Structure formats: structure tokens, C-alpha cells
Amino acid sequence: MAFSSDLDQITRAAAGDPAAVRALVNRYSPGVLSLATRMLSDRGEAEDVTQETFIRAWKALPDWEPRAKFSTWLHRVALNLCYDRLRKRRESLPGELPDLADTRLAPHEALDQSQRVRAIEAAIGALPERQSAALTLCALQGHSQAEAAEIMDVSVEALESLLARARRTLRAHLLEGSQSA
């Protein structure tokens, strides 16, 4: 669907056509930023990853060969940059195991919508990184199974397993939170 128009826009963007550049940015930056935000739970870092992703994209455009969808390639670059940052975070805190953020609501807190959203965001951010990526790509961004698997460089079966574990953890965590409220 967007494949051929992607190629046309990529070709024009590579030549510096401002309209094509803006079209690519408008079309793909929300998905890239959203993925990075969910993965990193940090808006500033997510914006840095988005910028780095697009800088790499601009460099790649002149030699772009449509072996994969541009969207898939772009999200894979972004995801790998997120993995790099998460690894550096772990390395900067040697000996510390990643804690699950406490997304449960305190008893006095009402379960209003914004609190639910924050609790889910925190719970997704606290998932192991590949589970978080699988959930974000499939459940939040609506990528097809094949696309999400390609972005993550895993089989669809492995993706399904990651999703099952992510949803189970999220459900348990959120259920626990609502019961304690």
C-alpha cells in the first residue's frame, strides 16, 4: 500500500525535496517517538533516539533499496538504538538488577483515567525490553505480526511468546494495583 509511495518519497527526499522530507517525517516520526518513549520511559531520551533514527535514515536514503518497508527498517533502527541505551543504563549501574517500577496505586488514590494511564505506562516501561517492544509494536501501534517480528528480528512464534508474557505480567501487575486500591 504505502510501499510505492514510500519509494517515490524516499527518492525525492534523498534529492532534498523539502515536501518529501516533511511527508516522511510527518508519517513516521510519531511511531518512532512512541516506540522509543514506551521503551525508554523518558521523553527526552526518546526524542534523542528519534533524531538519531532519522539522521541514519537520511544517510541511508541515497542508497535505499526497497528490500523491506521503510517503516519496518526505521522502527528497527529505533528499536536497536533503544536497546543500546537500555544496555548502557544497565552498564552504568553494575550489580543492580532492574526493578519493576511500582505501578500499583496507593489505597487512597482513586483510579481515575490519568492514573490508569500512568500506571500502564510505568508497567510497560518496567517490562523486560523485548516484551515491552512486542507489546508496543503489536498492541499499541498496531503493526502486523509479520512486521513486528521483522522489526524485532524474531520469528512470529517468538513474538507470540513475548506478547503472552508481557500481557500476563501487565495484567497481574495492574490487577494487583486495582485490588489494593
Next chain:
Amino acid sequence: MTEDRLIELIESWGADPSAFPEAERAAARALLAANPARFAAAMAEARALDEALARMPDVLPSAALTEALVASAPKPKRAGGGFRLPKFAPWAPASGAAALAAGLFMGLMVAPTASADSDTDDVQALLEEAIGYDPAALSEGIVE
């Protein structure tokens, strides 16, 4: 499609069968329709999570980020700008030859006339060949 497999699908992909892998979708729908009570609890749990995830707000780039992304893109190649190599000028060799001839001519005019006649003849011939006429004749006002 087994019951256990259908539970796995619900737990992985959620309560909407259209999200299940295509190859298993039809069989999963048939099993769900055949025994809805058996899967009601799993479906309710999955649906609650689906709805919670669906309420998550979109993450949208700020105008500043959008402009930064656009600004980092390749710039259009300007037609008139930048350093350009000089183009080949077809008259350049001719002007060089003319300058050479003029130099020789001036040199001859101001040179001492006491040089050997044979040398003068040789230079005269060379000049004639280079500029196409006899400079001595020109100096005497007989060139047409």
C-alpha cells in the same frame, strides 16, 4: 485447534480474534463460537487489558522535534550556488596565440636592428606564420 491453543492465542493476541495469526483465525473463531462459556473468563481478562491499552494516549512529536527532524534532512542541490569549475572556452587557445604573436611583434619592433639578416628573416617567417601576416609590412602601412 485445541482449547489450550485457543487460550494461548487469547493470552497473546487479546480478545479480538482478528488479531490472531491468520492461519489459525478461522478455527479459533469456530471453537469460540462452539463453546463461549469455556473461554469467557480468558476473553474477559484479555478484553480488559485490550481496553486499557486502547486508552493509552498517542505520543506525538512536538513542533520543535518535527522541525529538527526536517532540518537534519539532506538539503536540495542548488542550481546556481557553490563553487564551479571554469567552463572550457574555445577561444582560449586563439587568445594565447594572439598574445604570443603580439609579444613577438613588440619584441621585434623594439629589438636592435643590427641583428644578422639571416636571423631577422627567420624571425620574420616565424611571425608571419604565427599571426598570419607580415608585421614588417604592417609597420610600413602596406597591409590591406
